[in-house]
Amino acid sequence: MNEMTKIDIAVVGGGIAGLMVAYEVTRQFPDLHTFVFEKEKFLGDHTSSRNSGVVHSGLYYTKNSLKHRLCLEGNRLWEKLSRDLEITFRRCGKFIFCSNDLEQATLEQLKVLAEQNSVEGVRWATSAEMAGLKAFVAIKNAIFVPSSGIIDVPAAMSALEREIINHDGNILKSNFISRVSQHQQGFLLETRDGPILSRALVNTAGLWSVSLGQQLWQNGLDDYYVKGNYLRYSGDFYRTSFIYPCPLPHLKGLGIHSTFDIAGQVKFGPNTEDVKAIDYSIDLNSLEQMKSEIVRYYPSVGLNKLSPDYCGIRSKIKLNGQLFQDFWIKGQKETNIPNYVEVCGYESPGLTASPAMARSVVKMLGI
Numbered sequence: 001m002n003e004m005t006k007i008d009i010a011v012v013g014g015g016i017a018g019l020m021v022a023y024e025v026t027r028q029f030p031d032l033h034t035f036v037f038e039k040e041k042f043l044g045d046h047t048s049s050r051n052s053g054v055v056h057s058g059l060y061y062t063k064n065s066l067k068h069r070l071c072l073e074g075n076r077l078w079e080k081l082s083r084d085l086e087i088t089f090r091r092c093g094k095f096i097f098c099s100n101d102l103e104q105a106t107l108e109q110l111k112v113l114a115e116q117n118s119v120e121g122v123r124w125a126t127s128a129e130m131a132g133l134k135a136f137v138a139i140k141n142a143i144f145v146p147s148s149g150i151i152d153v154p155a156a157m158s159a160l161e162r163e164i165i166n167h168d169g170n171i172l173k174s175n176f177i178s179r180v181s182q183h184q185q186g187f188l189l190e191t192r193d194g195p196i197l198s199r200a201l202v203n204t205a206g207l208w209s210v211s212l213g214q215q216l217w218q219n220g221l222d223d224y225y226v227k228g229n230y231l232r233y234s235g236d237f238y239r240t241s242f243i244y245p246c247p248l249p250h251l252k253g254l255g256i257h258s259t260f261d262i263a264g265q266v267k268f269g270p271n272t273e274d275v276k277a278i279d280y281s282i283d284l285n286s287l288e289q290m291k292s293e294i295v296r297y298y299p300s301v302g303l304n305k306l307s308p309d310y311c312g313i314r315s316k317i318k319l320n321g322q323l324f325q326d327f328w329i330k331g332q333k334e335t336n337i338p339n340y341v342e343v344c345g346y347e348s349p350g351l352t353a354s355p356a357m358a359r360s361v362v363k364m365l366g367i
């Protein structure tokens with residue numbers, strides 16, 4: 001690019017959020033010059049390749065929060081999107097179980113919450129299902145959530161990349177945006193290839209979106225990183241549906257759950273570990289704690305068949321020092337900056353929500 005190349009839309013961050021936004025923009029506005037900038041050599045190198053790959057149901061979130069609404073809509077949209085993108089999406093459902101009377105009350109509340117949150121089909125596990133689960137789980141009772149599923153995340157990102165390019169969008173990898181600032185005609189971006197001018201800007205920089213946004217306005221946010229580690233399991237385990245414990249109030253995540261990927265590989269996790277830096281090394285002490293929790297919930301698990309897998313970092317945020325529980329998706333109304341949308345605190349269920357989030361961001365951009 002030469003000095004002061006002009007484009008229409010710059011999307012900073014080539015994770016699932018940025019790719020989904022660019023997919024939506026290039027389909028709706030094929031004549032606009034859309035560019036995705038990704039600082040790494042590969043797309044989705046951070047959180048988008050370090051998650052459970054679960055399409056969530058929308059069950060746990062505060063009614064009408066962005067997490068609730070976008071998760072519910074995203075869950076529905078993945079059905080068609082997976083067909084359009086020709087990727088695997090399996091609605092395997094999930095069990096949420098309790099192990100004692102105290103947790104039973106939480107489970108009952110969760111079932112009510114599911115109805116209030118319009119999550120369809122949630123029911124108590126049948127006796128046949130309970131018998132199947134008892135071989136693996138310290139279980140007293142369980143509810144079944146049929147709308148949870150699994151998608152092939154790497155395949156989804158490759159397909160989005162292909163579609164963006166097919167619709168004349170541009171994806172620039174290894175291209176770090178070192179600075180953004182407002183300009184009379186939009187935004188000035190310092191790229192690897194020199195400055196460029198973009199009419200609109202979408203900040204989907206994941207773990208770096210708070211600091212990127214602060215180059216444009218005082219959003220009042222602080223990053224709060226919580227790492228989640230996974231252990232893979234080579235033994236025999238239940239693979240029909242996911243298995244989650246009751247999300248008890250003291251947990252920062254959903255509790256150590258068992259999921260499997262598209263290939264059927266079972267994993268346990270993620271746990272929660274507060275961290276100060278973006279560092280994907282795995283603390284073995286943290287894994288030991290995890291193992292003791294696994295044995296408590298899933299007594300059939302052989303510890304010698306558990307091995308360290310990978311970890312991801314949740315992009316939680318604090319607003320004026322207090323944990324902000326929802327997605328932070330802000331446009332001109334809040335920032336007073338035309339044609340700018342920022343997406344921060346985009347933690348779970350961000351993968352699930354991404355098709356719905358992208359539609360909403362495109363509307364907010366006002367292009």
Ligand SMILES: Cc1cc2nc3c(=O)[nH]c(=O)nc-3n(C[C@H](O)[C@H](O)[C@H](O)COP(=O)(O)OP(=O)(O)OC[C@H]3O[C@@H](n4cnc5c(N)ncnc54)[C@H](O)[C@@H]3O)c2cc1C
Pocket residue numbers: 012013014015016017018037038039040043044045046047048049050051052053054055056175176177178204205206207208209212227228229270311312313314315346347348349350351352353
């Ligand atoms: C442990 C864990 C488990 C999870 N499990 C689930 C799940 O099962 N289901 C679910 O729905 N969600 C889940 N999530 C959440 C989901 O993974 C995230 O919401 C989603 O991946 C966030 O995508 P993103 O594009 O915002 O971030 P990222 O994938 O991190 O992408 C942001 C990109 O921006 C790039 N970037 C940053 N700054 C710049 C810059 N200045 N210039 C250029 N590029 C830049 C980065 O390199 C990065 O690639 C999980 C998250 C974690 C941590």
